Amino acid sequence: MRLWGGRFEGGPADALTRLSVSVHFDWRLVPYDLLASRAHARVLNRAGLLADDELARMLAAIDDLEEACKSGAFRPTVADEDVHTALERGLLERLGSLGGKLRAGRSRNDQIATDLRLYLRDHVRTIVSRLVELETALMSQAEQHAETAAPGMTHLQHAQPVSFGHQLLAHVHPLTRDIERLRDWDKRAAISPLGSGALAGSSLPLDPQAVAAELGFDAAAANSMDAVADRDFAAEFLFCAAMIGIHLSRLGEEIVLWASQEFRWIEMDDAYSTGSSIMPQKKNPDVAELARGKSGRLIGSLMTLLTTLKGLPLTYNRDLQEDKEPVFDAVDTLLLVLPAVSGLVSTMRVNTAKLETSASDGFALATDLAELLVRKGVAFRDAHEAVGHLVVWCQVNDKEFGELTDEELAKVSPHFGGDVRDVLSVPGALAARKAYGGTAPDRVRDQLDTLRETVDAQAAWATGA
Structure with a gap:
């Protein structure tokens, strides 16, 4: 046979x-x-x-x-x-x-190149549907917590208070870009190799353009050698898959932190967490950890195919048999991980009280205090220096900003007066950051309105609606 x-x-x-x-x-x-x-x-x-x-x-x-x-x-x-x-x-x-x-009039060379494109274009739409489910889960949580203050961090240190909804939406935006990359990829993948034969086309009176149209492609390949030889469409898909994996890994890492005893920002639903075989009290964030871990498979699949393609002469070489397993593994991995992460996010319970009581920890309102001085005409360089001295004074004397008397403030810097208390409010700090893209609750709601339109359009594309 x-x-x-x-x-x-x-x-x-x-x-x-x-x-x-x-x-x-x-x-x-x-x-x-x-x-x-x-x-x-x-x-x-x-x-x-x-x-x-x-x-x-x-x-x-x-x-x-x-x-x-x-x-x-x-x-x-x-x-x-x-x-x-x-x-x-x-x-x-x-x-x-x-x-x-x-x-x-056909060869396994143009058959397999066609089959793989058809397979990927079909499955990319399923992947987009699963990404939309995760976007929707994050947006639902963000809507509930647009006004929930949380510690915003840089270097994993308390930096400034943010809306927890704003932080959740910071994970939605990369996912929307992932989907747009896949939609853009689909335009380049919508080229049919069928009719290219082994490498030179066919002397038979075939009609590659008609075949392309019947199969849902936008056009037939313009060069028969390129059609059977290149797998850049597969490599580009794997890059998109790897980026999705990285974004899932980042979200997974945050969830691992949020669920820890040190943070206690969220409580995971029993259906999306596991226990320990020896420690009865444990509740482990396995979904988040596996999402983080499986990003390595997705990155590895991309590296595998790129290495295979490097230096292949035209046209078909049997090396290209190695194109399918990385692609299949990436598709399987995404379709395995995405529903689990969506379920974890949609069912997690946010510890609002813990978030809000820790939002100002670590002198997180220091920037607001410096910006108050700027509004009073102090150069930011001087304001930064003065607030830095105030932080040190508070640490030495074991006090928070709100506990300082007018006399103590004046000791640190003549720039400080009693009006500093006007900005030492977490809700006020959030509301003040109302510029476009800021963390103010009203801006978070604006983001949600825009994102809903984007996500609805992405969902429609995935289903062909």
Whole structure:
């Protein structure tokens, strides 16, 4: 059943056969290969290479074979080298020699390049749907906590108070960019290689543009060599997948911190946390940790394919058999991780009291105090210095800003007066940052309004609505 061998006097060695076989992982391309086979059968018919009755029998056999593949009645065997070999065997079993006519004008080289594009364009839409679910979960939590003050951090040190909703939306914006990258990727992936043959096109009167349109592509490939040789569409998808993994990892890291005894910002739902086999009290953030850990797989898949592609001469080389497993693994990983993270986020309970009582810890209102002095005409350099001295004085004397008397303030700097207490309010600090993109609750609500429109459009694209 090999698709080659006419010029060989003997069969391949067992070691070569084991090395060459890919059907155990490319079998998932069955629906896409059969979809392309239907389109190819129709173009052979229009070219006069397949009679009308032959086309009808061919399409019926393809339909029957697809049902048999779905039910498990037809499965690949150890003798099938790849998905294409197995499916041709299935057609020959149903049609006899007529099944062999379908190979005219196409090669496994343009078949696999087409199948992989079809597979990815289909699955990218599913990935986008799962990303939309995570965006929606984060936005729902952000809406509830637009006015919840939280410690904003840099270097994992208390910096300035922020709206916790603002922080949650800081994880939504990267996800919207991830989706836009996938949508933009889809424009470049919407090119059909079918009709390119092994590398030079075909002398048969085929119609690659018609086949492309039937398969949902925007156009046929303009260069047959490029069509079968390059996998930049797969590498670009893997880059997008790796970036999604990095963004999930960052969110996962924050959730791990938020759920810790040291932070206690959130309580994870039992359905999305695990326990310890030895310590009965434990409640572990395994979903967040696995999201963080699996980013390494996604980054590794990208590196694998880029390394494979580096330095390959035109056109097809068997190295390209290594393009599918990284892609499949990335798709599987994202579709495994995203629903779990969405569930974790949507069910977590925010410890509002803990967040708000710690929002001003670590002299987090120091910047507000410096900006008060700036509004009074003090140069920011001098204001920064004065507030820095005040922080040191408070640390030495074990006091917070709000506990200082007018006399104590004056000792530190003549710039300080009793009006400093006007800005030593966390709600006031949040409300004051009302410029576009700021953490003021009103700006958080504006973000939500804009993000809802963006996410609705992304959801519509994923479903074809």
